[in-house]
Amino acid sequence: MLQVDNLSGGYGREPIVRNVSFHxxxxxxxxxxxxNGSGKSTLxxxxxxxxxxxxxRVMIAGKPSGAYTxxxxxxxxxxxPQLHAHAFSHSVKDTVALGRxxxxxxxFSSWSEFDEQxxxxxxxxxxxxxxENTAIELLSGGEQQRVFVAQALAQQAPxxxxxxxxxxxxxxxxxxxxxxxxNQARQKGxxxxxxxxxxxxxxxxxxxxxxLKNGEVASIGVPQDVVLEQEIHHVYNARVxxxxxxxxxKPQMTLLPNLQEKVELFTVRKADITIKEDHVLxxxxxxxxxxxxxxxxxxLGWYKTFVNRGVRADYMIDDVQRENTDxxxxxxxxxxxxxxxxxxxxxxxxxxxEYEGEFGSIVVAVTAGVGNAVDxxxxxxxxxIPYIGTINTxxxxxxxxxxxxxxxxxxxxxxxKVKALQDEQxxxxxxxxxxxxxxxxxxxxxSTQQGEYLPYAGPxxxxxxxxxxxVYDCTVRAIHSYRLAVGxxx
Amino acid sequence: MNxxxxxxxxxxxxxxxxxxxxxxxxxxxxxxxxxxxxSDATASNILWKIRMPRxxxxxxVGASLAISGAAFQGLLKNPLADPYxxxxxxxxxxxxxxxxxxGISLPVLGAFTLPVFSMMGAAITMFLVIGFARMVDRSMKMxxxxxxxxxxxxxxxxxxxxxxxxxxxxxxxxxxWLLGSVSMRxxxxxxxxxxxxxxxxxxxxxxxxxxxxxxxxxxxxxHLGVNVKQRKLMILLGGSVLTGSAVAVSGTIGFVGLVVPHxxxxxxxxxxxxxxxxxxxxxASLLIICDLVARTIISPxxxxxxxxxxxxxxxxxxxxxxxxxxxxxx
Numbered sequence: 001m002l003q004v005d006n007l008s009g010g011y012g013r014e015p016i017v018r019n020v021s022f023h024x025x026x027x028x029x030x031x032x033x034x035x036n037g038s039g040k041s042t043l044x045x046x047x048x049x050x051x052x053x054x055x056x057r058v059m060i061a062g063k064p065s066g067a068y069t070x071x072x073x074x075x076x077x078x079x080x081p082q083l084h085a086h087a088f089s090h091s092v093k094d095t096v097a098l099g100r101x102x103x104x105x106x107x108f109s110s111w112s113e114f115d116e117q118x119x120x121x122x123x124x125x126x127x128x129x130x131x132e133n134t135a136i137e138l139l140s141g142g143e144q145q146r147v148f149v150a151q152a153l154a155q156q157a158p159x160x161x162x163x164x165x166x167x168x169x170x171x172x173x174x175x176x177x178x179x180x181x182x183n184q185a186r187q188k189g190x191x192x193x194x195x196x197x198x199x200x201x202x203x204x205x206x207x208x209x210x211x212l213k214n215g216e217v218a219s220i221g222v223p224q225d226v227v228l229e230q231e232i233h234h235v236y237n238a239r240v241x242x243x244x245x246x247x248x249x250k251p252q253m254t255l256l257p258n259l260q261e262k263v264e265l266f267t268v269r270k271a272d273i274t275i276k277e278d279h280v281l282x283x284x285x286x287x288x289x290x291x292x293x294x295x296x297x298x299x300l301g302w303y304k305t306f307v308n309r310g311v312r313a314d315y316m317i318d319d320v321q322r323e324n325t326d327x328x329x330x331x332x333x334x335x336x337x338x339x340x341x342x343x344x345x346x347x348x349x350x351x352x353x354e355y356e357g358e359f360g361s362i363v364v365a366v367t368a369g370v371g372n373a374v375d376x377x378x379x380x381x382x383x384x385i386p387y388i389g390t391i392n393t394x395x396x397x398x399x400x401x402x403x404x405x406x407x408x409x410x411x412x413x414x415x416x417k418v419k420a421l422q423d424e425q426x427x428x429x430x431x432x433x434x435x436x437x438x439x440x441x442x443x444x445x446x447s448t449q450q451g452e453y454l455p456y457a458g459p460x461x462x463x464x465x466x467x468x469x470x471v472y473d474c475t476v477r478a479i480h481s482y483r484l485a486v487g488x489x490x
Numbered sequence: 491m492n493x494x495x496x497x498x499x500x501x502x503x504x505x506x507x508x509x510x511x512x513x514x515x516x517x518x519x520x521x522x523x524x525x526x527x528x529s530d531a532t533a534s535n536i537l538w539k540i541r542m543p544r545x546x547x548x549x550x551v552g553a554s555l556a557i558s559g560a561a562f563q564g565l566l567k568n569p570l571a572d573p574y575x576x577x578x579x580x581x582x583x584x585x586x587x588x589x590x591x592x593g594i595s596l597p598v599l600g601a602f603t604l605p606v607f608s609m610m611g612a613a614i615t616m617f618l619v620i621g622f623a624r625m626v627d628r629s630m631k632m633x634x635x636x637x638x639x640x641x642x643x644x645x646x647x648x649x650x651x652x653x654x655x656x657x658x659x660x661x662x663x664x665x666x667w668l669l670g671s672v673s674m675r676x677x678x679x680x681x682x683x684x685x686x687x688x689x690x691x692x693x694x695x696x697x698x699x700x701x702x703x704x705x706x707x708x709x710x711x712x713h714l715g716v717n718v719k720q721r722k723l724m725i726l727l728g729g730s731v732l733t734g735s736a737v738a739v740s741g742t743i744g745f746v747g748l749v750v751p752h753x754x755x756x757x758x759x760x761x762x763x764x765x766x767x768x769x770x771x772x773x774a775s776l777l778i779i780c781d782l783v784a785r786t787i788i789s790p791x792x793x794x795x796x797x798x799x800x801x802x803x804x805x806x807x808x809x810x811x812x813x814x815x816x817x818x819x820x
Contacts, residue, residue, distance in 0.1 A: 050709055074715025081710060090705065094761055098703055102715035107696065109763075135759075155714070 007056035031202035034212030074102035078155035099154030142173030162194035270354035292444035364470035368478035373435030375428035408457035420475035512545035549774035554736035556773020558729035559747030573747035577643035582737035585611020612734025670743035670796030686735035693728030
């Protein structure tokens, strides 16, 4: 649909955009990214004919852009500029109607049914019809930009160029505008090329990204291949980390600040874990990077307060989340700072131990109510409703873990737990075989992210060895403690 | 009836009333029937030989200034722009003042030496201003045009001041001309200015849609498919033709070109498809009324009409401005 070959150009003699080539297919959304002054807007201006090109060519629908008259060009390419102020006012409808300019001919008005229809359709699509007769300067920035989107859509051009269209808009309007444009591209097969300031927005809404550095193409491809930590660091000279988007297979990046603040060193000790009336508690002075399958604040996050709450064995509540939240609130814990689990075991049966290694230490805490033990390899034969089971395992690590190490720590700790159950001959009462856990076990790995960097936590690493030993020991002791409490002997 | 139709009805009615008042009021009252009833020879003579050409000239000059003012304000996106911003009027004034200063009267032209010289002054200035602006900046940005106009306008203004400073007996005549007047011109002046009026108006009218697009800036207009360079040149030429010819026949009458487009926009919006014809109509009405006041207020003596335009126009403008802003505030 649009092809750019070896394009160079800019304002003065020294070209700002140098030797840029790319093509965009019909219906595709291409995002142009790059640091300030990298030539993003200049590239767009050369394509739209505002700035002259020095060499190379721009092909639109198979013809060089210079072969079109101004009006013909506007029938092929519509442009949505950044939001800016105006000296005189137009009504919304008159503004949108200007999008039909390329189709107006003759000395007198040649406004046709078709023009009117295009304008109405564009206004409906962008939701500005109700402002039809309002002067645009009376609208908010977001609404004004919608009017200009309608103007560009009324132009009914197969190619749409956008120059940082979401500048000065709040996030709701950013989303609305980009949703509109993306949906138009899909429904009507409009080809979109847009300059973006925001890498995350670009990655979300574009099929492909073009990364510019000093006027040259640094990288072009699908967002996964362009939004790379190395690439962004190289082009923008900023420290970033990329992560997957939670709902879409698109990369998102986060800045890693370089702060001058003094980091206060701290460690988690055995003595930090205290036993309260109905829960086990750890309160850390600083946030710990945590991954867990807890009831409250499961998943990955940074937390300071850790609660393992003992409930009665017949605890059955429809809305566990809510009841538990109320519980935490009553105790005065900060909800966004707290990870909480539940167990049918009374808190005094927790087994806590600290283990020293070369890199530092880890603290393990386990409660093991094995009344509802399950052999996971046989559980497909069971049809009973799950009770609260509960071997709750906490591992606190004084060290800096990689993401990989967090996952390995989970595996290692789980393997140690299974081994403990096996050695203690905990049985699945249904199948009669050795259990591998209980019906609703939870696990938590938390680290200070200070001290030595620990890239791995497999069973033969320093850290893995401590976790294996610690979790095995504590689980075995916790099972003994539980058996004593319920009067079982094994 | 919608707002636009109302605007045209009001404007045209005002113009007709202005013409009617303009031809009937004066030292001798002329009843309107004289237009079609020629039984009173004296009245008929005064109406057709004196009043009518004067009213029509005032109308054409007012219309020219107002429509070119509207176009320049739109093109330059500057509410302070007026037909004189480009400096073309200063060129016309220099041409006229030179004629008066040196007492030039060319044999063939006779009494028309002054307007012809003035038009030449306007034309030369126009080409110099546009030429210079293009030389400075090939794309002729708005700022370039405004600054070039200021440069040429102030230079020519100092030439005018110089001649005024050096002159003795012609001083009154020069100042009188500069203040502007449409008295004692006759039909020939109308014939002289009419072609320019038609051509200029037509050139601007052809660009009414382009002016709407240009209100959003040159880049935006370009994106919408406007051939910006060509259209801009056409608007500048059309406006200059109108301004130059109006100044040549009447002197530099202020205020009409600045304020009439504003009043029109405030009352009826800034769509150039309507701003241009409505400004034309209202400019004509305003100058006809002002001229009527100028020649009757201290009758039998006359004031230069340029004195009256601002005298009447400013309070009217102030009133509309106040009403509009209050409405906006509530």
